[in-house]
Amino acid sequence: MSEATLIKDAVCSFCGCLCDDIDVEVEGGKVQRVKHACRLGSSKIMGHGRIESPMIRKEGVLVACSFQEAYDRAAQILLMANKPLMYGWASTSCEAGKKGILLAEEVGAVFDTTATVCHGPSVIGIEEKGLPGATLGQVKNRADTIVFWGCNPAEAHPRHSLRYSSNACGRFTPQGRKGRKIIVVDVRETRTAKNADKFISITPGCDYEVISALRMLVAGKGDNVPEEVGGVSKADLADLAATLKAAKFGAVFFGLGITHSRGRYKNIDNALSLVAELNQHSKFVIMPMRGHYNVGGIGQVLAWSSGYPMSVDFARGMPYFNPGETAACDLLARGDTDAAMVIAADAVSNFPRTTAQALAKIPVIQIDPYENPTTLLSEVVIPCAIAGVEAEGTAYRMDGLALRLRKMVDSGFPSDEEILIGILESVQKQRLLKANEEA
Amino acid sequence: MIIKGGIVYDPANGIYGEEMDLFVDQGRMAEQAKGEEIDARGLLVMPGGVDAHSHIAGKKVNTGRIMRPDDSRQGTQSRTSVCRPSTGYTVPNCYAMGYRYARMGYTTAFEAATPILEARHTHEELAEIPIIDKGALTLFGSNWQVMECVRDKDLSKLAAYVAWGLRAARGYGVKIVNPGGGEAWGFGGNVKGINDTVPGFDVTPAEIIRGLAKANEMLHLPHSIHLHFNNLGKPGNYTTAIETLDLLRDIKPSRMRQIVHVTHMQFSAYGGTSWRDFESKAPVIADYFNNHNHATMDMGQLLFGSATTMTADAPLEYGNARLTHNKWSNHDIELEESSGVVPMTYFRKMLVNAVQWAIGLELALLVKDPWKILMTTDSPNGSPFVNYPEVITLLMSKPKRDAEMATLHEQVPKRTTLAGIERELDWTDIAIMTRAAPARILGLQDKGHLGTGADGDVTVYNLRPEEVDASQDHALVKKALANALYTIKGGVVVSKEGQILATPPGRTFWVDAAVPPADADRLMLDLEDKFAKYYSIQLSNYAVQDAYLPHAKAIRAGLPVEPLPEVA
Amino acid sequence: MLATMISGRTLAQGAGCESKMSPDFFKAVALCHLSERDFKSLGLSEGKNVLLKNEFGQVVLTAKMDAGLPESIVFIPMGPWANVLVGKETGGCGTPHFKGLEVDVAATNSPVLNICELFSDMGA
Numbered sequence A: 001m002s003e004a005t006l007i008k009d010a011v012c013s014f015c016g017c018l019c020d021d022i023d024v025e026v027e028g029g030k031v032q033r034v035k036h037a038c039r040l041g042s043s044k045i046m047g048h049g050r051i052e053s054p055m056i057r058k059e060g061v062l063v064a065c066s067f068q069e070a071y072d073r074a075a076q077i078l079l080m081a082n083k084p085l086m087y088g089w090a091s092t093s094c095e096a097g098k099k100g101i102l103l104a105e106e107v108g109a110v111f112d113t114t115a116t117v118c119h120g121p122s123v124i125g126i127e128e129k130g131l132p133g134a135t136l137g138q139v140k141n142r143a144d145t146i147v148f149w150g151c152n153p154a155e156a157h158p159r160h161s162l163r164y165s166s167n168a169c170g171r172f173t174p175q176g177r178k179g180r181k182i183i184v185v186d187v188r189e190t191r192t193a194k195n196a197d198k199f200i201s202i203t204p205g206c207d208y209e210v211i212s213a214l215r216m217l218v219a220g221k222g223d224n225v226p227e228e229v230g231g232v233s234k235a236d237l238a239d240l241a242a243t244l245k246a247a248k249f250g251a252v253f254f255g256l257g258i259t260h261s262r263g264r265y266k267n268i269d270n271a272l273s274l275v276a277e278l279n280q281h282s283k284f285v286i287m288p289m290r291g292h293y294n295v296g297g298i299g300q301v302l303a304w305s306s307g308y309p310m311s312v313d314f315a316r317g318m319p320y321f322n323p324g325e326t327a328a329c330d331l332l333a334r335g336d337t338d339a340a341m342v343i344a345a346d347a348v349s350n351f352p353r354t355t356a357q358a359l360a361k362i363p364v365i366q367i368d369p370y371e372n373p374t375t376l377l378s379e380v381v382i383p384c385a386i387a388g389v390e391a392e393g394t395a396y397r398m399d400g401l402a403l404r405l406r407k408m409v410d411s412g413f414p415s416d417e418e419i420l421i422g423i424l425e426s427v428q429k430q431r432l433l434k435a436n437e438e439a
Numbered sequence B: 001m002i003i004k005g006g007i008v009y010d011p012a013n014g015i016y017g018e019e020m021d022l023f024v025d026q027g028r029m030a031e032q033a034k035g036e037e038i039d040a041r042g043l044l045v046m047p048g049g050v051d052a053h054s055h056i057a058g059k060k061v062n063t064g065r066i067m068r069p070d071d072s073r074q075g076t077q078s079r080t081s082v083c084r085p086s087t088g089y090t091v092p093n094c095y096a097m098g099y100r101y102a103r104m105g106y107t108t109a110f111e112a113a114t115p116i117l118e119a120r121h122t123h124e125e126l127a128e129i130p131i132i133d134k135g136a137l138t139l140f141g142s143n144w145q146v147m148e149c150v151r152d153k154d155l156s157k158l159a160a161y162v163a164w165g166l167r168a169a170r171g172y173g174v175k176i177v178n179p180g181g182g183e184a185w186g187f188g189g190n191v192k193g194i195n196d197t198v199p200g201f202d203v204t205p206a207e208i209i210r211g212l213a214k215a216n217e218m219l220h221l222p223h224s225i226h227l228h229f230n231n232l233g234k235p236g237n238y239t240t241a242i243e244t245l246d247l248l249r250d251i252k253p254s255r256m257r258q259i260v261h262v263t264h265m266q267f268s269a270y271g272g273t274s275w276r277d278f279e280s281k282a283p284v285i286a287d288y289f290n291n292h293n294h295a296t297m298d299m300g301q302l303l304f305g306s307a308t309t310m311t312a313d314a315p316l317e318y319g320n321a322r323l324t325h326n327k328w329s330n331h332d333i334e335l336e337e338s339s340g341v342v343p344m345t346y347f348r349k350m351l352v353n354a355v356q357w358a359i360g361l362e363l364a365l366l367v368k369d370p371w372k373i374l375m376t377t378d379s380p381n382g383s384p385f386v387n388y389p390e391v392i393t394l395l396m397s398k399p400k401r402d403a404e405m406a407t408l409h410e411q412v413p414k415r416t417t418l419a420g421i422e423r424e425l426d427w428t429d430i431a432i433m434t435r436a437a438p439a440r441i442l443g444l445q446d447k448g449h450l451g452t453g454a455d456g457d458v459t460v461y462n463l464r465p466e467e468v469d470a471s472q473d474h475a476l477v478k479k480a481l482a483n484a485l486y487t488i489k490g491g492v493v494v495s496k497e498g499q500i501l502a503t504p505p506g507r508t509f510w511v512d513a514a515v516p517p518a519d520a521d522r523l524m525l526d527l528e529d530k531f532a533k534y535y536s537i538q539l540s541n542y543a544v545q546d547a548y549l550p551h552a553k554a555i556r557a558g559l560p561v562e563p564l565p566e567v568a
Numbered sequence C: 001m002l003a004t005m006i007s008g009r010t011l012a013q014g015a016g017c018e019s020k021m022s023p024d025f026f027k028a029v030a031l032c033h034l035s036e037r038d039f040k041s042l043g044l045s046e047g048k049n050v051l052l053k054n055e056f057g058q059v060v061l062t063a064k065m066d067a068g069l070p071e072s073i074v075f076i077p078m079g080p081w082a083n084v085l086v087g088k089e090t091g092g093c094g095t096p097h098f099k100g101l102e103v104d105v106a107a108t109n110s111p112v113l114n115i116c117e118l119f120s121d122m123g124a
Helices: A039-046 A067-080 A094-107 A120-129 A136-142 A207-218 A234-246 A265-278 A295-306 A328-334 A353-359 A416-438 B059-067 B094-103 B116-128 B144-151 B155-169 B181-187 B205-218 B238-247 B282-291 B314-324 B351-366 B385-396 B398-405 B427-442 B474-482 B517-533 C011-016 C023-029 C036-041
Strands: A005-010 A022-027 A030-035 A055-058 A061-064 A085-088 A110-113 A132-134 A145-149 A181-186 A198-201 A249-254 A283-288 A340-343 A364-367 A380-382 A393-396 A402-405 B002-010 B015-025 B028-030 B037-039 B044-047 B049-054 B106-114 B133-139 B173-177 B225-228 B260-262 B295-298 B305-311 B329-332 B340-346 B458-461 B486-489 B492-496 B508-514 B552-558 C002-008 C031-034 C049-054 C057-065 C073-077 C101-108
Touching: A022 A039, A030 A039, A039 C011, A055 A067, A067 A094, A067 A364, A067 A380, A067 A416, A085 A094, A085 A328, A094 A110, A094 A295, A094 A393, A094 A416, A110 A295, A110 A328, A120 A265, A120 B059, A132 A136, A132 A265, A136 A249, A136 A283, A136 B181, A145 A234, A181 A234, A198 A234, A207 A234, A207 A265, A249 A265, A265 A283, A283 B181, A295 A393, A295 B059, A295 B094, A295 B116, A328 A353, A364 A416, A393 B116, A402 B116, B002 B427, B002 B458, B015 B427, B044 B049, B044 B427, B049 B427, B059 B116, B059 B305, B059 B329, B059 B340, B094 B106, B094 B116, B094 B385, B094 B486, B094 B492, B106 B116, B106 B173, B106 B427, B106 B486, B116 B133, B116 B155, B116 B508, B133 B155, B144 B155, B144 B205, B144 B517, B155 B173, B155 B205, B155 B508, B155 B517, B173 B205, B181 B314, B181 B329, B205 B225, B205 B238, B238 B260, B238 B282, B282 B295, B282 B351, B295 B427, B305 B314, B314 B329, B314 B340, B340 B351, B351 B385, B385 B398, B385 B427, B385 B474, C011 C023, C031 C036, C031 C049, C036 C057
Parallel strands: A085 A110, A085 A340, A132 A283, A132 B329, A145 A181, A145 A249, A181 A198, A249 A283, A340 A364, A364 A380, B002 B037, B002 B044, B049 B106, B106 B133, B133 B173, B133 B508, B173 B225, B225 B260, B260 B295, B508 B552, C002 C073, C031 C057
Antiparallel strands: A005 A022, A022 A030, A055 A061, A055 A380, A393 A402, B002 B015, B015 B028, B044 B458, B305 B340, B329 B340, B458 B486, B486 B492, C002 C101, C031 C073, C049 C057, C049 C101
């Protein structure tokens, strides 16, 4: 057995915080200990149940096969389809994403990411208004006022407050938490709210109205604001507006609480406008709390490859983007796709059940380290190495900062990138074969 | 490869329109070669174009793409057996960047501004841009470590940091944008002039610029400092420009080149006290350049229509967004920089835009020595680079300029001197401004000329320079420049009559400068402290890894390196 | 009882979301959080189940009291159980309405379906 080795400053490939101070002890080819990571990160790095072999469904049952057989079957499915969907990409490296986009171009697929059931509305909001943002270190070093709106980092991004926001100390924020005002706006008193200086409870689905009222108050037009908006008293809103205007450096972090609620992208559009306007009075930035560790990265790769960050339809031979038409959920709901590849995501669990039902009617190829409900409906299942633990690559933090994921241990599984190359080569081979036969 | 019978413009080697055969062997210009013959008889032949300042890769460009799906929809082209799909006009996807430069006969382009912290992203995009060679300039102007070294007057530590930063970013040169302003913007402020103190750091922009210029020369870097002035884009800012240039007159260059390259000069040649009495001060700036030899510039020409402004001058972008009520992206980078992106449309009938258009042309026509001024649009700030043929034809044709002027706001002739300028540039001027000068200014020895050993980058345009009158036939010239007959990159025909035939990956240049170990050691103590206390990532994860430069070309510099021999 | 359903992340849901077939994930996610008052008014006690119904579907979940919730709001950790109640409409933006859905909540003695049972009718 090999000696224990210590990997310092590894990058955690779980959530959008992409913590890069993780120490990992490896012995005998296995991770033995993980230091500095949160519960979510350690659970992932320590490892747990895996899909053991590639499988192809035969007479209703998934049967083990070779990787090449799985690649060939996957390629065949993609080639037979008129408009395949290639969905997921949030929990793998940018390198895998690049190969996936190439494959999508090759077979004329719709390429979509988990952003569409997450911060997709934020992307559309940004298309409307732009994003006044900053790197997380800027918040750590400067912010004296932080608003968490419809997000709950205490449970979704456990080290966010310590490393980057509420409790972080920096050059102009030596007192850390003590020197800051923390405000939480949510429909329920979350763990994050319990640690705030001020919790503002709003009625579900009323974010747009509350933001609009704040914009009025910030602009000095409070006379037009009614006594209560979205379950919040005008006095509380006026207080909040005054606090925001008085900030030396303010930051708004927002989550699915506003992207998933009534108004969706319009909520984000409004929040972006509020932050832009606050810059007339103080310095303010805003940032979506991205969930999966590389959901931001695949958006970046897709944007520089195709011009658009999600929901790109390559069926026409050129990129086409129209969320609501080309997003995964819409395609499935319309029955407008006849095969799907689900990679580094669990579409069957995370889509509305009525949408997921459409996946049960078409051949599905799954590429994932772990068994999940998507496996239950898949025709081809290809297990992969875990990016960031068993494979190197690039990921982008929630603030858009690119970091290099380390490989901590060896794995018998191919990386997502290698699998996609295998399928791509099989597609090209089968196409050539067919062309030769026809000739 | 043999390129036969072209009318060759190779000003770096004293060749100004001579009929001759060119030879490319193993990717380089040679005395003799065999193989493929390119028939260029009577046609205009130049080295491959070199763009020394263009925003082609990295977070700002991608932010532009993400916030502008309207732009991505323009210029869409399908995938072919050779090409990936193209999208975008002002912010094209990576593939279109490479194809469009190649179609115009360009083989090299340098990304203008990359913060060290986000250099990994820049290199991810650069690696994805096909065909052209590239490099990225690294931002130092609002960097805490830089400002502290300048404040402490510790020049050798500053030089050590610049070398370390270039290595960490795999960067090519020292870019300075609105020095000190990026830090002030961290709390929503700005610096108002070169002698303003940067809040919290007890240094002035003037000190930062001088410090970095000296460090640049201590390191014998191939390129000089590359400067975006304070107060850029504001009426009356020509005085800041002159004041800043005067700061650098006494510094001795370590190589045969300028001490400072001023970028997109057009945006800093403004007179007036407000937009109301806004006017051109291009003649004053041009005079300064005509009478001094320590500075070069690029035009930053503005053209009417759609643009996407993107710069590390974040307060400027906030101003743009307030002025136009357009969407606004901002991105501050901890300890290093700030930046912004705002879409923009320039209008013929808007006086300010029309004057800006004229200023760029005045600069290029009034500066006598074409080696001092490069043709750029600060793409995509003034206009996307695909419009270079428009700029070139404006410079070559007085009738074209007059025809354009007739469509503009009537005040333009009063606010600028353009109407009275008769000069029309010739092919030698153009070959210098788009090839020879950018290569020399950047310090790229093997680019921008066709001497033996140079990169085998050659462009053949479907124009007969001995027959065509660029002044009258400007439409014909523009068409020919937009799609070269042949673009040859490293001895391979990559584009023919606008059709991409091959997509070799381009190389990425970066500068590896050596410094005395004692200075590096002193620096590391500072950096370890900064990463422990202030950065949001670990020092060990900071530098760009080799994996991100699959086709790297490192250029050595630093103290032990002998100065380069004189070029031409 | 009529209530507004919201779904969202929890620490336990996050820790289990890459081992969805495990009993831990089931325990962490097949839950319906109710305010103290709603919990009592429905006559629930620890370990009892509730049936949630709306126009899109119905699902049985284990009831859990949550002091942080206001009345008439129920919270379900995001995942396949919550998604039974979500419709496919995206309002033209690609993203379904995962939060703020109207549901009818009642106490029930029916069992909570495990992950395989939940998908058995889809041909899994």
